[in-house]
């Protein structure tokens with residue numbers, strides 16, 4: 001070791017302190033032009049507003065309040081009676097009404113024409129346009145989105161407003177802070193994630209939501225609003241399709257959305273015969289029906305119209321009894337807003353227990369027959385309602 005290596009380093013006099021790191025440039029705020037309006041596309045059948053529209057108005061009211069904008073509705077059809085007033089009672093401030101014999105039955109091209117013609121007359125585009133994830137909404141929404149070159153998120157389970165910071169340097173024109181974006185939230189990537197999908201680059205920002213997911217406001221007949229009649233100018237190219245006949249399905253339909261009690265079965269029911277047991281339990285209730293998971297429907301144990309979940313029906317019964325159902329997120333989004341959820345599963349760690357208020361860890365083939373026996377015994381003793389109360 002040399003002598004110099006052992007000597008302490010002499011202090012360096014007048015050494016300049018290290019330069020402070022430069023402050024990061026604040027992100028510029030980017031506001032894409034809009035009039036802050038939230039518009040719901042109404043659906044009606046024979047002048048009757050469909051429940052999904054009232055639910056969208058509930059969600060739209062919340063978004064409009066957060067944006068500081070107004071909530072409007074587009075209503076198309078013929079002989080619409082007081083449907084526009086109904087929309088106002090449920091929260092719309094303006095209803096754009098297109099009333100014409102050509103709009104009586106939904107057809108893609110005429111409806112698209114009237115809606116895009118209307119929106120083109122706005123000095124600034126609306127901020128948000130919402131439709132139901134119904135046959136009509138799913139058909140119409142992408143055509144309107146493509147016309148305005150804007151984004152569309154389908155089958156949302158939640159909607160919100162918030163900011164977005166775009167810092168992707170590969171996209172320098174877009175780098176900035178976008179306030180007031182539509183957060184379109186939906187289950188994604190199999191069972192594990194809820195994705196928040198944003199598209200603030202262009203307005204209107206568009207989303208569809210499934211029937212039964214959003215909460216309607218309480219109707220208030222003292223609410224007032226404006227009804228604006230809009231022109232209906234169809235072109236010959238809009239008449240490519242003619243409706244010859246409308247046949248509404250009445251047989252084999254199961255009314256899951258109006259049932260008070262749903263006894264729902266999953267793959268744990270073992271086969272179609274397991275569903276006979278569930279039908280027997282459902283019949284113990286005054287307004288009880290059977291429901292099912294997609295896995296059961298895919299296996300052909302029960303028809304599709306019984307399916308509950310993301311790609312089936314969204315339900316909110318007073319009581320939901322989940323039998324042999326694991327509780328995948330795609331199933332939960334269809335039933336988690338039920339009044340009381342009772343889960344029966346032999347696996348104590350099954351995810352269904354995370355949304356259940358009452359859980360029974362056990363074999364469905366022991367628990368369900370015992371429930372049926374007790375329900376029947378109590379029914380005989382004290383009538384239906386006391387039997388239902390005893391279960392609840």
Ligand SMILES: Cc1cc2nc3c(=O)[nH]c(=O)nc-3n(C[C@H](O)[C@H](O)[C@H](O)COP(=O)(O)OP(=O)(O)OC[C@H]3O[C@@H](n4cnc5c(N)ncnc54)[C@H](O)[C@@H]3O)c2cc1C
Nearest residue numbers: 266267268293294309310311312324326330331346363364
């Ligand atoms: C894009 C997409 C959309 C989807 N949409 C839907 C949808 O709309 N609806 C839907 O339901 N699913 C949907 N799925 C499927 C979903 O991911 C699940 O695969 C499905 O919900 C599972 O059904 P299950 O609970 O019946 O079956 P499993 O996951 O197999 O669960 C069976 C459960 O039964 C229990 N079990 C077994 N035997 C018994 C017994 N004797 N007693 C008590 N418990 C028992 C087991 O412990 C298990 O928890 C979708 C999937 C994708 C990818």
